[in-house]
Amino acid sequence: MAVVEESGDAPVTARLDAIRQASSLTLRLSGAWVTASVAAQDAALSRLDPGDASEAVIDLSELEQFDTAGAWLVDRTKRQLEQLGLAVTLKGLSAARRPLLEKVEQRQACPEPPKQPAAFISVLTDLGTATFEAGRxxxxxxxxxxxxxxxxxxxxxxxxxxxxxxxxxxxxxxxxxxxxxxxxxxxxxxxxxxxxxxxxxxxxxxxxxxxxxxxxxxxxxxxxxxxxxxxxxxxxxxxxxxxxxxxxxxxxxxxxxxxxxxxxxxxxxxxxxxxxxxxxxxxxxxxxxxxxxxxxxxxxxxxxxxxxxxxxxxxxxxxxxxxxxxxxxxxxxxxxxxxxxxxxxxxxxxxxxxxxxxxxxxxxxxxxxxxxxxxxxxxxxxxx
Incomplete structure (x- = not known):
């Protein structure tokens, strides 16, 4: 079992326990998963290696505080594990916190910036736009x-x-x-x-x-x-x-x-x-x-x-x-x-x-x- 725990002076911190059992990986989240205390867990979740696990459980039953930053980390972790081929389930999510997580799940990915056309094409486009505007x-x-x-x-x-x-x-x-x-x-x-x-x-x-x-x-x-x-x-x-x-x-x-x-x-x-x-x-x-x-x-x-x-x-x-x-x-x-x-x-x-x-x-x-x-x-x- 690998445990990652945030160190700090805050009375309530965000804690993450990663428990491996055969082909199953359980991530137990506890404490305050809020903006002020999830920075260390963000890095830990980014480095998480599921190994040969085929399924994962994200246990939220011991959460004490939960806000948009924590919900975003949970949703990001779930998406990453699913991309690696794991079957992910959420456990212990209270009815009061479910709408927040669902709202975060509905977010849209930032669109990729449009490709810049070649310089010659840009010049022709600007010239055409200016000509049309002048005619109008x-x-x-x-x-x-x-x-x-x-x-x-x-x-x-x-x-x-x-x-x-x-x-x-x-x-x-x-x-x-x-x-x-x-x-x-x-x-x-x-x-x-x-x-x-x-x-x-x-x-x-x-x-x-x-x-x-x-x-x-x-x-x-x-x-x-x-x-x-x-x-x-x-x-x-x-x-x-x-x-x-x-x-x-x-x-x-x-x-x-x-x-x-x-x-x-x-x-x-x-x-x-x-x-x-x-x-x-x-x-x-x-x-x-x-x-x-x-x-x-x-x-x-x-x-x-x-x-x-x-x-x-x-x-x-x-x-x-x-x-x-x-x-x-x-x-x-x-x-x-x-x-x-x-x-x-x-x-x-x-x-x-x-x-x-x-x-x-x-x-x-x-x-x-x-x-x-x-x-x-x-x-x-x-x-x-």
Missing amino acids: TAREVVNFLGLTVVVLLRNLAQPRRLRGTSLIYHLEKTGLDALPIVGLLAFLIGVVLAYQGADQLARFGAEIFTVNLVGVAVLREMGVLITAIIVAGRSGSAFTAQIGTMKVNQEVDAMTTIGLDPVEVLVLPRVLALVIALPLLTFYANVMGLLGGAVMATIVLDIDLLAFARQLRDAVELSTFWVGMIKAPIFAFVIALIGCYEGLKVSSNAESVGLRTTRAVVEAIFLVIVLDAIFSVFYSVIGV
Whole structure:
């Protein structure tokens, strides 16, 4: 007979007696088979060797305490012995403890982790998932565009439906409040263009054409592009966060319940405000960019403001100004549309607000740059 007994200071311990008789093995469990005292018996049961026994009896009649840890050890031992070909029976299990053991016996084995596919397969899977998601998002954005246009036409037919107070409020937030950051960045862009252009053109003795470079670059591309990117990061994200927070607070659902159209109440004022504000901001950015170029030309090239203005008049045509300005309302519509769309797609948790806000900024800037590239190709084809 082999006896394994836990040593410790606890008044009641878990004890295990292994009794061998011919081809029979009896495991007598006694004491407290609970979480605090079964650690040693866990190791002993794992090392148990039934030898040439063909049947086993697990005697539980002398148990004093029994919990889930003890029941799990009993069930594990029973399964191990059965896998070795022994006929196992339980003896002395009281009616009060039987439901606990039966519950443990119903446990499911932890599933094996799925096999990791090859790296190439993973790349193809991720690419396919991203492509499908991009296509689904593009379809939903087009649907949202159609819905917005329908609501816009309905409000144009019935001007009284347009929320003037909301329009003025968002016009102030997206236009007037953006003047400092737009003006500062446009001024610095003009400074950088003038400085870099003068540094390169000085090699050919053509410093005066720095004015041409600054004028064309700011009016055709940089003014409207920098302004649109700033507005996308500032106002587009604000639209998503505002509408997304309303979604989390179920305010959008409340609007729908009382018969208000969320697109008409939330989306349309923001879209119209940005379509009005962005061209004005672009004009302001053009002025500040040219001013930055003039200041740098005065400092680096000794070209005074009057000479800068004369050269700018000869270098820049009115069409150059309109080439940039035409882009502004289109960029504004796209930025506002994406911001509002992502806001309405927010689910009912705060994490979704952050994720959708980030997506709105990234998607708006991406679309602005894509549209700017399309405009550049179009203008080149028509010779503007």
